[in-house]
Amino acid sequence: MMTAEWVFDGGRASVDxxxxxRDRKRGGxxxxxxxxxxxxxxxxxxxxxxxxxxxxxxxxxxLQLRESADRLLxxxxxxxxxxxxxxxxVNVLAAAVxxxxxxxxxxxxxxxxxxxxxxxxxVAAALAALATDAIxxxxxxxxxxxxxxxxxxxxFVDRSPKRNRQWCSMxxxxxxxxxxxxxxxxxxx
Ligand SMILES: [Zn+2]
Numbered sequence: 001m002m003t004a005e006w007v008f009d010g011g012r013a014s015v016d017x018x019x020x021x022r023d024r025k026r027g028g029x030x031x032x033x034x035x036x037x038x039x040x041x042x043x044x045x046x047x048x049x050x051x052x053x054x055x056x057x058x059x060x061x062x063l064q065l066r067e068s069a070d071r072l073l074x075x076x077x078x079x080x081x082x083x084x085x086x087x088x089x090v091n092v093l094a095a096a097v098x099x100x101x102x103x104x105x106x107x108x109x110x111x112x113x114x115x116x117x118x119x120x121x122x123v124a125a126a127l128a129a130l131a132t133d134a135i136x137x138x139x140x141x142x143x144x145x146x147x148x149x150x151x152x153x154x155x156f157v158d159r160s161p162k163r164n165r166q167w168c169s170m171x172x173x174x175x176x177x178x179x180x181x182x183x184x185x186x187x188x189x
Contacts, residue, residue, distance in 0.1 A: 006031070006044055009169045011157035013045060014134035015144060017062070018070045019168075024146075024153030032066075035059045039123070047126040058123045065093050065127060069134040070155065076138040077145075090138075094131035097124045149173035 010016040020041060022029040032038050035054040042048040068089035075082040097119055105115040119125035137144070143158040147168035154168035167174035 006041060007154065007168070007172075008045065009154065009156055009172075011159060012133055012137055012142070013047065014069045014130050014137060015073070015155050015157055016045060017041075017066050017130055018073070019154050020066065022154070023151065026151060026153070032059065032062060038062050042123065042126045047129060048122055050122070052122040054123050058127065061093060061124075061127055062130075064089055065131055065134070069130075072134060072138050073142065073144045073155075076141045077143055079141070082138070090131045090134050094128050094135055097121065097128040099129075099132075147173050149177060 005022075006016075007019055008016050010019050020031045022031055032041065035056055035058060038059050039048065039052065039054040042054075068086035072082045072086045072090060074080075075086075100117040100119070103115040103117075104112050106112055137157070143163055144155055145158045145165065147154045147156070148166040149168075152168060152173050154173075156165070156168050158165045167177065
């Protein structure tokens with residue numbers, strides 16, 4: 001059952017994770033309310049291919065990763081010194097399940113294929129991939145911005161040519177802002 005209104009406008013998986021705490025400008029509304037919600041988000045995000053047991057510990061780690069990634073990415077984008085605890089969090093989680101090396105398999109027909117690995121703990125592997133994504137974005141000092149709408153707070157990586165994107169999405173906040181400006185100018189329907 002799809003219970004939450006997930007949004008994937010962040011431009012990168014780790015930023016989408018940050019956005020699972022919605023309405024940050026108004027104190028925050030938690031969407032990862034229990035381990036099942038985390039399992040659903042990871043699946044919809046394409047990070048979990050098969051059903052996997054999501055534990056309370058996984059959820060705790062995901063929430064810790066999410067808040068560390070948010071502070072870290074904003075510090076990196078602003079050129080500020082990140083907090084040591086946030087650096088440690090992403091490093092520890094990224095190292096928990098290192099990505100499997102590519103391995104060749106020769107099939108009976110003599111053709112080579114990539115051997116697939118199934119991680120022992122696919123949820124931990126997904127969190128490691130998210131931590132790795134946050135590390136890469138921080139190093140790139142990616143332009144992570146906060147939606148300009150006063151009641152939104154969603155984060156996104158600004159890849160617009162002029163680096164002047166304002167809204168998490170035109171469909172959600174951009175059009176609302178345009179409508180408000182229209183009525184403020186005395187516009188009618
Ligand atoms: Zn927005």
